[in-house]
Amino acid sequence: MMKGVTTQSCFVSRNTMLKIWKEFSFLMALLWIERMARDIAKEMGGTHIVVLCVLKGGYKFFADLLDYIKALNRNQDESLPMTIDFIRLKSYCNDQTMEEVKIIGGDDLCMLAGKNVLIVEDIVETGRTMRKLLAHLEKYKPQMVKVASLLLKRTPRSSGYKPDFVGFEIPDKFVVGYALDYNEYFRDLNHICVISEKGRQKYKM
Ligand code: IMP
Numbered sequence: 001m002m003k004g005v006t007t008q009s010c011f012v013s014r015n016t017m018l019k020i021w022k023e024f025s026f027l028m029a030l031l032w033i034e035r036m037a038r039d040i041a042k043e044m045g046g047t048h049i050v051v052l053c054v055l056k057g058g059y060k061f062f063a064d065l066l067d068y069i070k071a072l073n074r075n076q077d078e079s080l081p082m083t084i085d086f087i088r089l090k091s092y093c094n095d096q097t098m099e100e101v102k103i104i105g106g107d108d109l110c111m112l113a114g115k116n117v118l119i120v121e122d123i124v125e126t127g128r129t130m131r132k133l134l135a136h137l138e139k140y141k142p143q144m145v146k147v148a149s150l151l152l153k154r155t156p157r158s159s160g161y162k163p164d165f166v167g168f169e170i171p172d173k174f175v176v177g178y179a180l181d182y183n184e185y186f187r188d189l190n191h192i193c194v195i196s197e198k199g200r201q202k203y204k205m
């Protein structure tokens with residue numbers, strides 16, 4: 001062994017490993033989003049689309065996805081002209097899905113008539129929230145509606161609903177960060193992670 005180098009200093013500390021892992025998972029998420037932006041541009045390119053962000057959980061994904069679509073627009077002959085809008089839904093308390101999915105905000109959706117709409121959602125679990133939103137939007141007679149979800153949870157509780165564009169499939173765990181919350185906590189984390197039992201208890205309602 002070299003003089004002055006202890007065995008311990010040869011190893012990366014737990015904190016550094018954690019930092020590396022967080023950066024890595026954040027970069028992975030950006031890679032999934034970039035790939036999805038390409039798929040969306042391929043399928044929906046050439047026509048004007050209304051990108052509808054589902055608040056609050058979808059806002060980080062929405063912002064990054066739009067950045068990638070804008071970058072593609074700059075570098076390609078055929079662009080994807082778009083306008084943006086927001087809708088707010090509530091379907092969860094603690095880590096349990098609620099019976100009723102509430103639409104608790106959003107603009108007048110009449111402007112969706114005849115338009116191609118891309119819904120941007122953070123995560124699909126049972127699929128109930130998305131089915132409810134799709135049924136609601138039908139009333140406004142859009143020409144086409146596609147759904148982009150950053151995550152799709154593999155769960156036996158699934159209703160079988162699958163979004164048109166999925167970033168990544170995850171196991172049946174409750175995840176937070178990158179705008180996903182547990183009772184409004186953890187949205188501010190840059191990376192996505194599984195909530196611990198300690199966190200679950202501390203922020204329980
Ligand atoms: P679904 O109706 O069961 O598909 O649930 C979808 C909604 O529940 C999403 O829009 C999220 O807001 C929330 N949700 C489901 N799973 C998670 C999770 O693991 N973390 C955070 N929110 C979740």
Ligand code: MG
Nearest residue numbers: 057058122123
């Ligand atoms: Mg959501």
